Each structure stands twice: as C-alpha cells, then as structure tokens.
Amino acid sequence: MIKLHDIDHVLMGVEDLDASTHQWEDEFGLTQVGREGRQSLLACNYENPSLILQQAAKPGIIHAAYQLAPGFSLDEAEKHLKEHRVQYTRSEAGVTFADLEGNGIQFVEYRPKQGQDKFPREWRQTTRNHRIGAPRRLGHVNYLTGDIHRQVDFYLNVVGMKLADKLGANAGAFLHIGADHHVMAFVNTGDAHFHHIAFDMLDWGQIRQSFDHLAQYGRVMPWGPVRHGIGGNLAGYVRLPEGDCFIELYCDMEQLDATHEPREYPDDRHSSNVWGLLPPRSYFRFDKESIEAERESLQSIWEKQPALLGD
Structure with missing residues (x-):
C-alpha cells in the first residue's frame, strides 16, 4: 500500500512565463524562488515551491503532485503502480501518471524540513x-x-488517499492524507474538468484583504463568502480564466483525528454553505458565455439567466 505525506505542488501551463510569474506575485502574493528553463517556481512562504508555472502552448493544470511518506521511495511507488497496471513515466522530478479521466498526478520524494524550516x-x-x-x-x-x-x-487504492466524507451517495467526495479535512475533492457534475486550486490563509481578515486587492485587478469572485458545511472552512472563490480554473482562498479547515470515520452529508444547500446561497451555475462551467454572465452577474437577473446559461 502506497503511503503519502502531503500535497507538494501544482504544475500549471501558461502562455507567457514572465507575465504569469509577475501576475501570481502581484495578485496572489506568491514569491518566485527559482527559475529552471521553461519553469518558474513560486512559493507561498518558506516552504518548497507550491506552484510551478511552465511555458506551454495550452494553458491549464498539468498535474497535482504529492509527497511520498518518509521512507517510501520512488522505486516503491513504481512497483505499486505496476501492480495496479497504471502507465507512468519516471524522471528526476518524480513518477508521473494520470487518473481515469486524464488528470495528471505526480509522486515526489519526501523532503524533510531543515534549518529554520523546522520552526514556526x-x-x-x-x-x-x-x-x-x-x-x-x-x-x-x-x-x-x-x-x-x-x-x-x-x-x-492507487494514489493512496483516505475518504474523509461524502456529499450524498453520489454528489461529491472529499479525500484526505493527514489531519486537514481534505487534500482533494470531487464534485459529480457529469463532466470531467479541473476545478480549483486552494490556498490556506491565516484568517478571514486576510481573505477579505486579499479579495479587496484582487478586485483592483479586475478579478471576479462568483461565490463567497461561504462557510462550507463539509470541511467547515471559510472560503471565497475567484475565477482564473487564463488557467481554466478557479482559485479558492480559505481558512479554518476542520481537522480530523486518527479515529475519524467517513460521514455522508445530505446533498443540500446547508452542506455546501451553512450561511446561505449555493454557487451560481457558472461556477461549474468554463465556457465563454458563462464566464461573461458571471462577470456581469447576469446569473442574478432571472430574465437573462436561462438564455445565457443554456437552459
């Protein structure tokens, strides 16, 4: 059985590496900590790079990478994938493969904290x-x-995560590695698509400040503030059209202990947002019409909504 330590980074393809690097620094507060060929390495704080931008003809998420547990080697990861008949590639960076819907996954070796990184x-x-x-x-x-x-x-069974909770019998599933309620999640919409990258913030005050800042760059927050029923976290979502995804800023995630047993939450509004509204339908769509409707809040105008969102 494969063993994981935590999420490591997300690799995102971008058209203009320099412009995208400055964008992430200026808008989202990440810091470039390295440049390797066609890749720009960005970190949130002291940790290893958590977002890697790569020059690519097609923008969007390339893979999500996870650290193996201490003592679990890449050779063992290869053996595990072979046993499950999963095709993969091995490189200096790690072992890379895809899930059943083509989403990229990478295993990388555990990186122990050293020096000041051992301290808060x-x-x-x-x-x-x-x-x-x-x-x-x-x-x-x-x-x-x-x-x-x-x-x-x-x-x-293949990636090595654990089930945290379910949304109804079929609507959603949340998976974890450590104490955080989830390190990845699925929403069953009928179509496969990467949805969002989520960054942990200090508190709601910092999230508010960040969205005030992002608004000055013309960013749109289609859903938020919310208090999720599942996971318990405070959150808000901003669309990143050039990345074909959303960015979530959140805090106050539920922490699970070793005795946790998966729960099945009812598939209702309260499980998604205990404070009130469900997300607009554009939140689950990535076509130009829905993005424009979202930008102008046309989903809130009933007369406009059906035609613009394809009903």
Missing part, C-alpha cells in the same frame, strides 16, 4: 522579500468528474 513561520528570520498577505501554504485541489465512484476508488 513567525519565529524565523529572513532577508528574502516575502510578500505581505501571502497564503500560508497550498492546501488542496478540486475536480469535477463524470464517474465519481471509479475516480474515488482510484484515489483510494
């Missing part, structure tokens, strides 16, 4: 230009799926 962030000292208001860390990723049962089975 607030205690450390640095001369590096950390950006005020930066996320604390990469938290999780989320996918839309057309085959939730097979996908969940794949991530439990």
Whole structure:
C-alpha cells in the first residue's frame, strides 16, 4: 500500500512565463524562488515551491503532485503502480501518471524540513522579500468528474488517499492524507474538468484583504463568502480564466483525528454553505458565455439567466 505525506505542488501551463510569474506575485502574493528553463517556481512562504508555472502552448493544470511518506521511495511507488497496471513515466522530478479521466498526478520524494524550516513561520528570520498577505501554504485541489465512484476508488487504492466524507451517495467526495479535512475533492457534475486550486490563509481578515486587492485587478469572485458545511472552512472563490480554473482562498479547515470515520452529508444547500446561497451555475462551467454572465452577474437577473446559461 502506497503511503503519502502531503500535497507538494501544482504544475500549471501558461502562455507567457514572465507575465504569469509577475501576475501570481502581484495578485496572489506568491514569491518566485527559482527559475529552471521553461519553469518558474513560486512559493507561498518558506516552504518548497507550491506552484510551478511552465511555458506551454495550452494553458491549464498539468498535474497535482504529492509527497511520498518518509521512507517510501520512488522505486516503491513504481512497483505499486505496476501492480495496479497504471502507465507512468519516471524522471528526476518524480513518477508521473494520470487518473481515469486524464488528470495528471505526480509522486515526489519526501523532503524533510531543515534549518529554520523546522520552526514556526513567525519565529524565523529572513532577508528574502516575502510578500505581505501571502497564503500560508497550498492546501488542496478540486475536480469535477463524470464517474465519481471509479475516480474515488482510484484515489483510494492507487494514489493512496483516505475518504474523509461524502456529499450524498453520489454528489461529491472529499479525500484526505493527514489531519486537514481534505487534500482533494470531487464534485459529480457529469463532466470531467479541473476545478480549483486552494490556498490556506491565516484568517478571514486576510481573505477579505486579499479579495479587496484582487478586485483592483479586475478579478471576479462568483461565490463567497461561504462557510462550507463539509470541511467547515471559510472560503471565497475567484475565477482564473487564463488557467481554466478557479482559485479558492480559505481558512479554518476542520481537522480530523486518527479515529475519524467517513460521514455522508445530505446533498443540500446547508452542506455546501451553512450561511446561505449555493454557487451560481457558472461556477461549474468554463465556457465563454458563462464566464461573461458571471462577470456581469447576469446569473442574478432571472430574465437573462436561462438564455445565457443554456437552459
């Protein structure tokens, strides 16, 4: 059985590497900590790069990478994938493969914390230009799926995650590695698509400040603020059209202990947002018409909504 430690990074394809790097630094507060050929390495704070941008003809998410547990080698990961008859490639970076709907996955070796990294962030000292208001860390990723049962089975048995909770019998599933309620999740919409990258923030005050900042760059927050019933986290979502996905900023995630047993939440509004509204339908769509309707809040105008969103 494969063993994981945590999420490591997300690899995203971009058309203009320099412009995208500055965008992530200026808008989302990440810091470039390295440049390797066609890749720009960005970190939230002191940790290893959590977002890697790669020059690519087709923008979008290429893979989500996970650290193997201490003592579990890439050779053992290869053996595990062979036993499950999963095709993969091996490189210096790690072992790369895809799930049943073509979403990229990579296993990388465990990287032990060294030096100041062993201590809380607030205690450390640095001369590096950390950006005020930066996320604390990469938290999780989320996918839309057309085959939730097979996908969940794949991530439990092949990728090595654990089931945290379910939304109804078929509507959604949340998987974890450590104490965080989920490190990845599926929403069963009938179609496969990467949905969002989520960054852990200090508190709601920092999230508010970040969305005030992003609004000055013309970013649109289609859903939020919300308090999720499943996971318990406070969150807000901003669309990233050039990445064909959303970015979630969240805090206050439920922490699971070793005795946790998966729960099945009812598939209702309260499980998604205990404060009120469900997301607009455009939240689950990535076509130009829905994005434009979302930008102008046309989904809130009943007379406009059916024609614009394809009903």
